[in-house]
Amino acid sequence: MPRASLSLEGQPVRDGNDLVTRISEMPVGSEAALELDRAGKRMTLKVPIEERDKVFKEDLAALGGRREMVDSEDKGAESSARFGIGIRPLTEERRKQLGFTEPGGVEVTVVEEDSFAEDIGMRVGDIIVSINRQPVASFEDVKRIQSGLKRGDAVAFKVMRPVPGQARGQRQWTGVYLSGVLPK
Template identity: 45%
Template sequence: MLKAAGYTNGVLVGSVTPGGPAEKAGIKAEDILVAIDGKPIKDGEELVSKVSEMPIDSKLKVTVDRAGKKLDLMVTVLDREEVFKDDPRFARRRNETPTPEKVEGTPAKFGIMIRPMSETEKDALKLGEGDQRGIYVTKVEEGSFAAEIGLQERDVIISVNRQPVATPEDLRKLQSTLKPGDAVAFRVMRPTPGRQQGAPGYVAFFAAGTLPEGN
């Protein structure tokens, strides 16, 4: 995942909880957390471990890479369960079967079928006023690269390798620059189970891997 952004260590931020400690500190989605109190962070597990060891209400200096620029931000530590409640790594596995989509999409070599999203669908993502990112996954081929990294039908792809994706053509242009052995990181919005009709909710995360030979 981080190789796509030029890193071997660190944590790529998938989403930031509104009103949470990360947002208050100024951390944004797609930032890369590279150090805490000046000490490099290897991965997400090390990040969780370090944060868990700190007393509640203590402050940490978090160094992030934002589009190639290093920033030092002060984060106030809260209860671990609250801080990481939206992190897919700590969510319980759900066994819901996605409802198949009948809309035909555009084939992509990642092993997915995609289609454009309507303005109403994009508004439901709540990415921010004027933010038009998002293409809809209508099918994931069994045994494909997309399936191996965990993409599912009804996922919404927001970016690839930190490059925004607003249309199927955007994805085609990005995939044309990739070759076997390249690292690929998708930022994805996934509908949350149990959402009410007309009021969908989404959880953001990264799905990443290395393109296999012969892809």
């Protein structure tokens, strides 16, 4: 199956992360020119940039936390969303260990095999700072956001990742967007 080439505002899009990152940096209410080339047919679409909660009405709050594992199989939750991660809060001591100075965030401690989180590229050691543009600072934030999602909903995480090759006490961090649709 041939891949479609894609550009945003005349600049090539490298991958899904690149597209999500660039769109999330555009002002709400603006319009983006999305150019596609599918099987030799070139088309340009004008796409309005809206808040995620308007586009995906089921998406709600944020992430956070104290418990290790976020996901649990709720008894009657046939439609509940599962990320497949374990998290822990960032204490001041842990922040110093990691060299992480930004506010908020929870640390990913487990990424379950064959989970949604693994599919979108989440890694142990990532620090989740937002989900669907909602800030994350605790386990309760994560549960609140997760409870507003159901299977088939779109989810975008902003995570901070250490830049490779840095000394432990002098780490630099870079923002990465991970997104996908929760499995049905």
